Amino acid sequence: MSQQDVEDLDVERIRTDFPILEREVDGKQVVYLDNAATTHTPEPVVEAMSDYYRRYNANVHRGIHHLSQEASVAYEDAHDRVAEFVGASGGREEMVFTKNTTESENLIAYSWGLSELGPGDEVVLTEMEHHASLVTWQQIAKRTGADVKYVRVDETGRLDMDHARECITDDTAMVSVVHVSNTLGTVNPVSELADIAHDHDAYIFVDGAQAVPTRPVDVEKIDADFYAFSGHKMVGPTGIGCLYGKADILEALEPYHYGGGMIRKVTFEDSTWGDVPWKFEPGTPPIAEAVGLHAAVDYLEEIGMERVRDREETLTEYAYDRLAAEDDVEIYGPEPGPERGGLVSFNLEGVHAHDLTSILNDHAVAIRAGDHCTQPLHDKLGVAASARASFYVYNTREEIDALVEALEDARTLFA
Ligand SMILES: Cc1ncc(COP(=O)(O)O)c(C=O)c1O
Incomplete structure (x- = not known):
């Protein structure tokens, strides 16, 4: 440009x-000048949400009636639109809506971490992680007996990449790294970190809360296994967050929350799950917020x-x-x-x-x-x-x- x-x-x-x-x-x-905490909301986003409430407010996935059909289509389409915005070619099968970035971190930490981590495994974080990632992985590591390592931040505020190479080993199961630091402003080399993680058969979770709102992000180019962000930091509404995950990984994961709207078959003895992303979105989801987030993505793309x-x-x-x-x-x-x-x-x-x-x-x-x-x-x-x-x-x-x-x-x- x-x-x-x-x-x-x-x-x-x-x-x-x-x-x-x-x-x-x-x-x-x-x-x-507090946009890293939350951004303001433009008229087209407010308009899209009030249009939803005025014209087609209804619960999704459940109704045969017209309004529910319209709401369901809008809700589902929002997943595809947000997936496309961050370069996820699998569309809705790779885009789960959550409450915020924090919940996206917790979803993977609970769903994957609790069952896959154990003594001898390591989770590699950085010294500049937001508590959303740091506290979550620290606590899941405590519960599973895994260890946590922190990649050093050097005196310029950048990650010490030599130290990253030392920290990430064959014992590493997960690397969780912030894309853009909300304190230092540092833009981290997440693609390079993904390569290092994958060389050791570890997953990489990228916290994109400050990145998706502020720059073009392509999760496939980064080769992130998981990538999280929040609607309210990208001119969208509060109450909705996003979790990208590679389709095959999400498919294999167990849900983190249980309830209605996520199941395929329920008996008194057991239950089976619906498709991704619905199996991770039980209960009434943030429908108006999804409509607003769709409008926010349209708004940002129009600017470029x-x-x-x-x-x-x-x-x-x-x-x-x-x-x-x-x-x-x-x-x-x-x-x-x-x-x-x-x-x-x-x-x-x-x-x-x-x-x-x-x-x-x-x-x-x-x-x-x-x-x-x-x-x-x-x-x-x-x-x-x-x-x-x-x-x-x-x-x-x-x-x-x-x-x-x-x-x-x-x-x-x-x-
Ligand atoms: C880098 C980073 N990660 C995670 C979060 C948490 O976002 P949320 O509060 O929307 O869950 C923030 C919010 O400030 C952030 O800046």
């Missing part, structure tokens, strides 16, 4: 799809994921450079470029990240403070918390300026 194409991106037009960006608090327009990525890179570089120019700001993670996603975590000397965020809030600048669900990584960085500004396609340079200018207030207050 040329620089011209990126410049051509009509951010002002895009912003009109997000009325919440006009929101004022105490007379100030909100500057929303290359443009979304390039816009993220442009904004991140701008924010990084502005913050790096301040002597009292410490930034974590790699320098801007293709190896950094659209967020910047930092600390202002002498000001706790929570205080900083609260002062920024007085300026209606919304960022996040805390450990961002990466406590062990913060321990390693030697800080209890950091402030994180994260950008999306509708953000502007002026909003980043507002953030940097508001830092002055924090300095004055804590001087």
Whole structure:
């Protein structure tokens, strides 16, 4: 994509799809830089969901009546659309809807991990895993007697790939790695890690919560066995997450939850399961949310994921450079470029990240403070918390300026 194409991106037009960006608090327009936590929802997504509730709200899979048929088709089609968006050629047979990325991690950890892991097996994580992956695999390993190893993060905020090669051995059963770190912004070489895992007959689970919203992702090119992400971080609704899995692996797995809508045959003695993905989706699923996620994918594709990525890179570089120019700001993670996603975590000397965020809030600048669900990584960085500004396609340079200018207030207050 040329620089011209990126410049051509009509951010002002895009912003009109997000009325919440006009929101004022105490007379100030909100500057929303908390997109890694959740993105805003554009009108076409809200419209698609309200159209569902207005015109064809019904439960799926069960009804012969017209509304249920329409709802079922929409729900099922959403699986195909999301699968296509991430390059899963098997369509719905490789795309399970869950509640969020966290549930997608748990689904595989319980369904596969509890039965397949045991003493002598190893699960390889990285020091930059989100708790969604770290806590889940840590606890499943405890229950099964497997060991957990962590690939080191080096001083530049990248994975130490030599250490990855040492950690992943023939004892490794699962490698679970975050694609784009929600704290450091690092874009990890997941395809290379998949090759290493497969050389040792291990599976690789990729946490794509920060990747799918911000760049083109092709699960088949990566050769991921499992790949997870959340609707609410990609201009879709809350309450829906996605789990890609290779068709033959999902086919062989036992379900994680049980109930109605997932079965083929039930007797008083036993039950058999329906096809993938339905066998992993018991009970009434997130139907309106699936309709909304379908619309979100359409929306993002209309912009083009290359443009979304390039816009993220442009904004991140701008924010990084502005913050790096301040002597009292410490930034974590790699320098801007293709190896950094659209967020910047930092600390202002002498000001706790929570205080900083609260002062920024007085300026209606919304960022996040805390450990961002990466406590062990913060321990390693030697800080209890950091402030994180994260950008999306509708953000502007002026909003980043507002953030940097508001830092002055924090300095004055804590001087
Ligand atoms: C990298 C990463 N993984 C997993 C998650 C968990 O996502 P969710 O809360 O939607 O389950 C997040 C959310 O912040 C994340 O950034």
